[in-house]
Amino acid sequence: MPIRYNYVIGDLQGCFTALQTLLEHIEFDEKQDCLWFAGDLVARGEDSLATLRFVKKLCEKDVARTVLGNHDLNLLAVWRGYNKIRKNDRTTPILEAPDAPVLLNWLRKQPLLLRPNADYVLTHAGLPHCWTIAQAESLAFEVAMTLRGTFIELDRFLENMYGNDPDVWSDDLEGSVRLRVITNYLTRMRLVDADGRLEFAFKDGLDAPMPDGFAPWFNWQPQFKRIENVLFGHWAALEGAGQMLNAVPLDGGCVWGGSLVAYRLEDGQRFSTTAGCGLG
Numbered sequence: 001m002p003i004r005y006n007y008v009i010g011d012l013q014g015c016f017t018a019l020q021t022l023l024e025h026i027e028f029d030e031k032q033d034c035l036w037f038a039g040d041l042v043a044r045g046e047d048s049l050a051t052l053r054f055v056k057k058l059c060e061k062d063v064a065r066t067v068l069g070n071h072d073l074n075l076l077a078v079w080r081g082y083n084k085i086r087k088n089d090r091t092t093p094i095l096e097a098p099d100a101p102v103l104l105n106w107l108r109k110q111p112l113l114l115r116p117n118a119d120y121v122l123t124h125a126g127l128p129h130c131w132t133i134a135q136a137e138s139l140a141f142e143v144a145m146t147l148r149g150t151f152i153e154l155d156r157f158l159e160n161m162y163g164n165d166p167d168v169w170s171d172d173l174e175g176s177v178r179l180r181v182i183t184n185y186l187t188r189m190r191l192v193d194a195d196g197r198l199e200f201a202f203k204d205g206l207d208a209p210m211p212d213g214f215a216p217w218f219n220w221q222p223q224f225k226r227i228e229n230v231l232f233g234h235w236a237a238l239e240g241a242g243q244m245l246n247a248v249p250l251d252g253g254c255v256w257g258g259s260l261v262a263y264r265l266e267d268g269q270r271f272s273t274t275a276g277c278g279l280g
């Protein structure tokens, strides 16, 4: 049967009930529709374990795909012993589940960038203006190949993943540092400067004062012409809404009491739950 609709869904953060509500609302039919998730499948919501199992099952049926977000990578780091669970994260049930190795080995095989169709690119945080789409695909693939490699490769990556330095892209970067910078752009970025330098502290909305020289990544004119729209989550303060040139925000801040958002690629229609879970 041909595909009816493609829906791109914002950060789940373990909000399992909101996801079920949203899927009912859009009348999701796995025989006809495809789902694309913007990452951060797990963290603070009421049931990260059920969410992860559910998304994995849909992906294995080939009716959904997901990119990785910073919270997903954080969970992998906790699993492998390179971080502690954050105070408000509810991911312990995943780590203690009998199927934990299956779930986490599946999670580490997910990409950091997807192309739902010729007009769209999906990553968790967005794409900096200093990269071409082809370059972003190639760099995202470098990280993904490391994540899905041997445990030695995975552990070396996770051990070096955290940190804000260096804060700007350079083609000369190598090894673990290169992978860290790529990961920071694809999973943590909000503000950058004209050179693409990352700023990590700002998490507010677009009305808030921003540090001098910095602006939201999607406000800078791409250095190489792009025809694609970038679908992204991560930035809850944007509330999964707003008109921006060639960028589509999807994180409605469900876990913070906002809403879970789905964006239909065929006609640009937005759907959302009326109330978030407000657990954050």
Ligand SMILES: [Mn+2]
Residues within 6 Å of the ligand: 040, 069, 070, 071, 124, 187, 233, 234, 235
């Ligand atoms: Mn995030």
